[in-house]
Amino acid sequence: MQDNKRAAYALIRNVFLVLFVVSLAELAVAIYLESTVLLLLLASAKAVLVVYYFMHIYRLWRQEAH
């Protein structure tokens, strides 16, 4: 249980860090590459991370046994 909890906190922290790094990367892409497609791809990647790890979309098709 305790490990479980620690893992949960660690997971969200790591996801957050990745999101932060990607955001900075976006700025770099905008300045140096000026690629619309790449920027939209990066944004989509961020969105997928948030939707999966923060919003837990998988709960939609999981039966909760509360």
Place this chain on the structure above:
Amino acid sequence: MNNKKHLLIVALLIIVVMPITYVILTAVYQLPIAASTQADSIDNMFTGHFILISGLFALVMVFMLYSLFVFRRRPDEEGDGLYIHGNTALEIFWTAAPLVLVVGFAIWGSVMLVDITEAKADEMAIDVTARQWSWSFAYPEQGGYSSIELVLPVNRPIVLQMRSEDVLHDFWVPEFRVKQDLVPGSIEVLRITPNVEGEYKVRCAEICGLNHSGMLADVRVVSQAEFDAWVLEKQSGPDPLSMTPEERGILWFQQFGCGGCHSVDGSDLVGPTWLGLYEREELLEDGTTVIADDDYIRNSILNPASQIVAGYANVMLQTYGEQFAVEEAKYNGQIDIIEDIIAYIKTLEE
């Protein structure tokens, strides 16, 4: 009777009913005369569609009415109908057959669209301007003069370059079949090759406010010779600079479409009539009265919302000041359009 016999009867009935439907349909659905080459090709397509409509209409209605009659429950009957759940082959067939039909029509439509909208070699450009609620037409290739009627030489490809001063309008001459919206802020293009001489009307087909239904303009398709004569007459007309202010007033009245809202014969349109306007006492919406002098008329043109005459809506375009400035610039400021208009109004005494 078995199923096969029923189907045979239905098939025969459909074959009989289809042409009858077509005859009735074309009696109800009549197009105005076709007066452009575009109209000629589009009318072919209309015929194609009418055949499609009567065919499918007859098919479904005959099937339905036949079933309703033959498969009705008789008073002495009990129980339910045949236990048929469906037929996959049939379903696939009536999904695929219409597919072929609609794709066919779509291809036909695409080819024709390209054909009727493509630029022609010797086309003549005409500038069309629309505003609430009037049209004006300018002929850049004939010296740029403007006209409130659209005069076209027969059999000459025309390209209309159209712009709107205020809201959306739509250029439609039913006899030419084609239509096109005019969008403020951009130039819209419509191609027409008139091929039948005659008199028609441009009808604004996009709701554009109060007097939308009255937004018409005359169209005349004439022979090349008549057109040339008309052009010559227009071209040899006096230069605005050499006209009297009153004459110029009439010119501006037409060019800027004042007649879309103001009559000069005393009849009541969207705005007050100009007949006897000068020095008339006008009751305003706020209850005060004002004498229609030079200042009042000038202000009413430049700031139409500021002094509304009682009984009329606040609908006048706010941009006449800018439009006039553009026109006045052509004459290096030697002309004041509003003064000319006032001069014209002064002549309109009751």
Place this chain on the structure above:
Amino acid sequence: MKAILTFTRSRFARALVAGALGLIVAAILVAILNSAHTTWVTPGLEALGVQLPGQLLDLAFWAVAILILLAIVVTAFLSGFGMFHSRRMGRFWYYAAGTALVWGVLGQALTVAIVLFISYLTMGSDFRLTDGNVALAAIFSVIGFLLFSGVLTDWIQWIFGHKTELHHGAPEGEPEWMRYFSVDVNHKVIGIQYAVTSVLVLLVGGTLAIVFRLELSAPGMQLITENTYNTFFSAHGIIMIASILLGVGAMVNYLVPVMIGASDMAFPRLNAFSFWVSIPAALLIVSAMFVDTGFDTGWVGYPPLSTVGSLGIILFLLGFYFNGFASIASAINVLVTVGVMRAKGMALFRMPIFVWTAISASIIQFTATQTVGVALTMVVAQRALGLGFFDPTPVAAGVPVGQPLLYQQLFWFYSHPVVYVFVLPGLGVISELLPVFSRKPLFGYKWVALSSLGIALVGFLVWAHHMFVSGMDDSLRIPFMISTMFVGIPTGVKFFSWLGTLWGGKIIYPTPMLFVLGAISVFLIGGLTGPILATVPTDMHLHDSYWVVGHFHATMFGGFIFPFFAALYYWFPKITGRMYNERLGKLHFWLMVPGFWVMSLGQMRIGLMGMRRRIANYDPALGVEGTQILITIAALVIAWSVLIMLYNLVSSARSAELAPENPWESRSPEWVAPTPLPEFNFDRPIEVVGDPYDYGLADSKYIQTIPAAGD
């Protein structure tokens, strides 16, 4: 918060509301009297040679008027306390003062007054109605309605951490019928509320149509001014759309839960919200006709016309916008209900076919509605906040300008698919009723079910066919022409499946079946006149002409009005327990079908000849006068037939003979359940053990009750 809630339920509050209601009624009465006084009484007396001093007459008039006003207000106020509860008039005031409708309207009026008063405080003597304060008043007025009507009460309680029970039955101490005037969570009550409101709104829209149809029976302006004409046709459009959405809501709400064997919708409170938010929205739309110079943009509200015109346009835009709330909330509710509340064994392909159309319509509603919301918001934002989304005037070098066509793209992304929201449930009713009256299984159930989804999905890809001549990018015309033509394929599947269902049946023809057949014939006209609009070259002639009006009315009547009427007749015995009058029903049908055919074909005919849509006055040179008169007569016949239906339904509901439990011998769950339906639809949970339309298969069953554990 609690204190306020207790207050609103007190007799004193009721008396206040009754008094306010009395004031409104009295004011209307006095206004009518005053106009009679100035237009008839005084001139009448003068004509008779009676010379009364004008002042004396005025004084007498106002003395009487004030007395009437006071009497009504005082009676109403005292009735609120229950003082004249036994008298008929007293009962009227008493019960009216307790209804959510009256509370809501008062709340709406009060909020408008507050917003305008605040605006008056800030603007001082310069006070006038502006884009800004009208928009704010409209937005807050909807919130005012919702707060006062009590539809938000439970949710407000939740915010403060209180738990609330779902209340079933009439409000405490009120008779059973008061449920229908109150915020109620039962899907059947809400369904009936929707249905009645829909018919009432339909009458408003229809009346407008009759007025301008009469105007059009001759060229020139006879009855009304051009501005009134423009306002009327614009209002007719949006009011009919509101009515149809309410009608769809009625059918979906009443039928879907019971058809899938559920006890209610998944979110009963949200369901009530969906209905009640459409009332203030409808009121905004109606009031748009009277503010400033009404609204003359048509229901499409294209900028720039809608960004410069009368203030009424703002009310129309916001009324439209709030109707979207109802659409979205109710569509989500339907999808979730079907998603999680189906009875045991109710597999997707075993649901009654109507449910499939309800899902397809909901998929469109809960997504596309948002984009029209964006478009409407943008117009209001341009008017009230100066955001130039659609303003093509250049501002500075390098700065792109607004684009009027942006509105059309966003608008039609909703407004094209939404016509499938209107027609899909109607087509569902056709597919649902045909097997019952042909006594045969629905031909190709899966194909019919999937064709609904197909229509919904293809519907998302065709919006720009409304813009073929709008000046959009030329390269878009051909792809949209092709995609539009594809709509014909799933629609064709439906037609052929209906024919397959009829073939070999034992068909009977009570009124609902007649309306179903009428619907097929009318929808056939609507469908067949579509491809000609979808191919760009022919559309260049027909666009914005009366052909479109004819085509559209044929699809709406065939796809919604006829099936809706069929549904009203068909489920009438279920709802009321009584049978409608069959002879009047058939009379209705035989007036309406030819009436509609003449109207629709006539409209298409004059469209081909060059009659533009949305014009108050037309050119006699077009040669359409004779047809116009025919169309007007046909419209009057239709209107008359609808009144016959209303009389039939109302009088039958009051006093007709009791209907059998299952007069149509249907297999559908709602007919197998008792009449009237129990509060939670089924006394015991049901399970599905067969296919829905196995008419003609001996000893087959669709549903059965799950025995209780103790049995």
Place this chain on the structure above:
Amino acid sequence: MSAVTTHHDDHAHDDTHAHELPYGQQLRANRLGLWLFLFSEVFLFVGLFAARFYLWRDASGVVRPELDQVAGLIATSVLLISSYFMVRAEVAVQHGEQKKMHNSLIMTFVMGSLFLLSVIFIEWGVLDLILDNMFGVTLFAHEAIKPGDGAFGAVFYGMTGMHALHVISGLVLILIILANGHKGAFTEERHWGVEACAVYWHYVDVVWIFFYPALYLIGTAVTYHT
């Protein structure tokens, strides 16, 4: 005809057997409903997003106004951090750590408010306006866009405004959750309120994830002065 055993006399409205759905079923319904609502809102934001690409273009292609990149990055980071605290609150309530949930929610609220302030004061130039009027100081490199600045102003205020409205409603939700959480309304097993609020908040973040590049990064920057 199939028959259901019915009790024709027993339709009284006081029978209560189907009153409330079982918690598990209600939770599924709630989740599905919330996600459908969010999916519906996607069309609202896609509408605005599409409008941006429709309007922000000139002959050379996609353009954007020259904006202050520091301000954009700050706003983006602040919202991202708020999202982190929100998910932390949810993990906390799942593990019964009420205190931690409470604190995380407060942090989310603070970060969300900061984002809102940065939108109003920096992006919308209210701070500039105040500083300029009161002290004659200009802090930011680029003058803020004004609502009347053609398509730039319209789309910029339309997108940030609509997003800000959602942020505000998210903040109100957080306050409600905080108040009810304080009263002990949420347990390890039953905390739908927290979950709904969190999902909504992250959704608002996802919207910004797309709006940020659309407003600040994509296209050729146009410098202009009106």
